[in-house]
Amino acid sequence: MASAPSNLPLFYNDLVPLNTRDHATWRARSVDKAPWLANQHAVPLTVEEFPQAGRHFPIVFASGENTVPLALLGLNEGVNVFVEADGTVTNSVYLPAYARRYPFMLAKLQPTSEDLSLCFDPHSGLVGEFEDGQPLFDGTEPSETTKSVLQFCEQFEQAGQRTQAFVEELKKHQLLMEGEVSIQRQEGGQPFVYRGFQMVDQEKLRNVRGDVLRGWAQSGLLPLIYAHMFSLELISTVFSMQVAQGKGPQPTLPPLPTF
Numbered sequence: 187m188a189s190a191p192s193n194l195p196l197f198y199n200d201l202v203p204l205n206t207r208d209h210a211t212w213r214a215r216s217v218d219k220a221p222w223l224a225n226q227h228a229v230p231l232t233v234e235e236f237p238q239a240g241r242h243f244p245i246v247f248a249s250g251e252n253t254v255p256l257a258l259l260g261l262n263e264g265v266n267v268f269v270e271a272d273g274t275v276t277n278s279v280y281l282p283a284y285a286r287r288y289p290f291m292l293a294k295l296q297p298t299s300e301d302l303s304l305c306f307d308p309h310s311g312l313v314g315e316f317e318d319g320q321p322l323f324d325g326t327e328p329s330e331t332t333k334s335v336l337q338f339c340e341q342f343e344q345a346g347q348r349t350q351a352f353v354e355e356l357k358k359h360q361l362l363m364e365g366e367v368s369i370q371r372q373e374g375g376q377p378f379v380y381r382g383f384q385m386v387d388q389e390k391l392r393n394v395r396g397d398v399l400r401g402w403a404q405s406g407l408l409p410l411i412y413a414h415m416f417s418l419e420l421i422s423t424v425f426s427m428q429v430a431q432g433k434g435p436q437p438t439l440p441p442l443p444t445f
């Protein structure tokens with residue numbers, strides 16, 4: 187059986203190609219919880235999601251070579267203020283498509299091939315030889331469930347390509363800068379400072395040529411930039427949610443004096 191890629195993305199413990207030979211009688215379960223999200227503070231986001239996602243949480247860009255937009259569901263590693271430990275998701279919060287497609291995804295089975303195959307994480311507990319759930323195959327043909335999953339994954343891949351083009355345009359005009367946010371605690375003392383992400387440099391944005399800005403406005407890129415910038419105001423909201431849930435960072439104590 188063909189193997190999956192060795193470099194596994196976020197959430198995935200393994201990837202197995204879906205096929206009739208091995209999975210003819212398998213089913214996919216529907217769930218109302220997302221335990222794979224519980225301890226994740228940042229999840230990849232596509233540009234199509236910016237307007238809706240930006241109403242719920244901050245949108246930033248990952249630092250390093252793999253510059254992708256991220257939805258900040260918490261400000262500290264292992265903290266998610268929108269998903270409880272058992273995977274219960276806060277009512278009405280927007281869930282990024284990256285999280286909704288789990289345990290499925292399209293992946294290359296051969297590094298030299300451009301073909302993508304529908305794969306799934308066999309350790310998810312959501313796909314298997316269950317008595318409950320929706321069948322993945324109707325005889326030798328994909329079921330309506332599988333067709334729907336495939337369509338969603340294809341749309342996600344297309345959105346990913348548009349997202350990469352958006353990021354490349356920001357890089358072309360050198361609009362991304364290393365971000366830093368300082369949040370003052372209500373009780374006083376030293377503020378908490380968050381780094382390790384990128385954001386749009388507003389000063390450089392103001393200096394972009396008018397013809398370029400007009401092109402961005404016509405293509406829809408400019409509203410996406412503003413959706414990102416406006417969403418940054420929610421960083422303090424997420425911090426307050428962490429504190430209210432008892433997940434706030436602990437202040438660093440000064441060193442004890444030595445004699």
